[in-house]
Amino acid sequence: MxxxxxxxxxxxxxxxxxxxxxxxxxxxxxxxxxxxxxxxxxxxxxxxxxxxxxxxxxxxxxxxxxxxxxxxxxxxxxxxxxxxxxxxxxxxxxxxxxxxxxxxxxxxxxxxxxxxxxxxxxxxxxxxxxxxxxPDISAGSDAQTADVVCPSSDFNTFLASFSESAAIQKVFVQRPLTFVVTVNAEPEPRQEKRSLKDDQIKFPLVPERAKREAEGLMLTVKEQRGDKATAILQKPDTDYVVEYRFVRGQCWMLTEVSDFAL
Structure with missing residues (x-):
């Protein structure tokens, strides 16, 4: 009862x-x-x-x-x-x-x-x-990303726009984002792969030109083959190296970031 x-x-x-x-x-x-x-x-x-x-x-x-x-x-x-x-x-x-x-x-x-x-x-x-x-970012409340369109199918043009706008980066980053970091380990450093959800990704992933120039960083296209491309951010004469890997579908999409610096 x-x-x-x-x-x-x-x-x-x-x-x-x-x-x-x-x-x-x-x-x-x-x-x-x-x-x-x-x-x-x-x-x-x-x-x-x-x-x-x-x-x-x-x-x-x-x-x-x-x-x-x-x-x-x-x-x-x-x-x-x-x-x-x-x-x-x-x-x-x-x-x-x-x-x-x-x-x-x-x-x-x-x-x-x-x-x-x-x-x-x-x-x-x-x-x-x-x-x-x-989550569907385009359906969110961020007005900055609501009307963002693909900058270009040409990778060099796309990368130039991508690197200058956090709003564009938020739209054209795959979720979850694969993030590879280099960690100290014995007998030698090793790479550790992580899968980042939307709330774990810190934008901008690529610093804008003004910040790159102020910190002596260079952003270049390392390689492009068909629908895959890799950009590299580095600081000459240091171990600072970050690779950004993109895949092209309807637009270019950042799928993986590899930070090789200790």
Whole structure:
């Protein structure tokens, strides 16, 4: 009996914050007076949460396809990882929610309501989580990047614009960005590769001309072959060397930064 009332309380809590489907009107869940309303509202809320989860999941896959046009193999690997993660999470969610209702007799309305409420809450949380992966920068609030277009398909022209504008860099940097640093190690220094998410990338990645001149840095094109190009930032007579690797899709995209300085 105690468990039954706890289930009702959970259902009521979720109804206050979650939309319901057209099959059961919102106003019918505002003031729940009967157990039948609890059951129907929990089903409606679960359906709404499932729908939102499905939308967030497919929007994420669409973002990956768009953001990784310059490197489709990496984008596909990312998408496969997302799909595997989602399948594993669904199994975990369902197992957790059946555990939540373990003390209630299966098949009873209270059991179904408890499971539905649990699934609703976890699915809403998962939707928020998926929405934060590979965020769509163009849809953000940064007005400086909203109208940025590809500077040029010619790499030299693109690099000149890219190096002078943090706004352009924010748009034409792949997420996650591969960042390679050189670290002290025995018997000799080694390179360590990291994968940076959007909030871990510090712009500008390439200093503008005025700063380069003030610090004695030189930015040059090291190599370009077809749809791949490498630029190098260095300070003569020092060990300061940073390489920027780009891949061309619809536009050039920075995919990897390697800092060789200790």
């Amino acid at each position: 105690k468990r039954f009332f706890f289930s009702i309380l959970c259902a009521l809590t979720f109804q206050a914050a979650l939309p319901v489907s057209t099959a059961f009107a919102q106003d019918e869940c505002n003031e729940i007076m009967t157990s039948l309303q609890i059951d129907k509202c929990s089903e409606a809320s679960k359906a709404g949460a499932d729908s939102q989860l499905n939308t967030s999941y497919h929007q994420l896959l669409a973002r990956l396809e768009t953001q990784y046009q310059a490197n489709p193999e990496l984008g596909e690997a990312y998408a496969v990882t997302v799909k595997e993660s989602q399948r594993a999470w669904i199994k975990l969610r369902d197992a957790n929610c059946h555990l939540e209702a373990f003390e209630i007799e299966p098949g009873k309305p209270a059991y179904v309501t408890t499971v539905n409420s649990c699934i609703t809450g976890m699915s809403r949380e998962r939707s928020v989580y998926l929405d934060k992966i590979a």
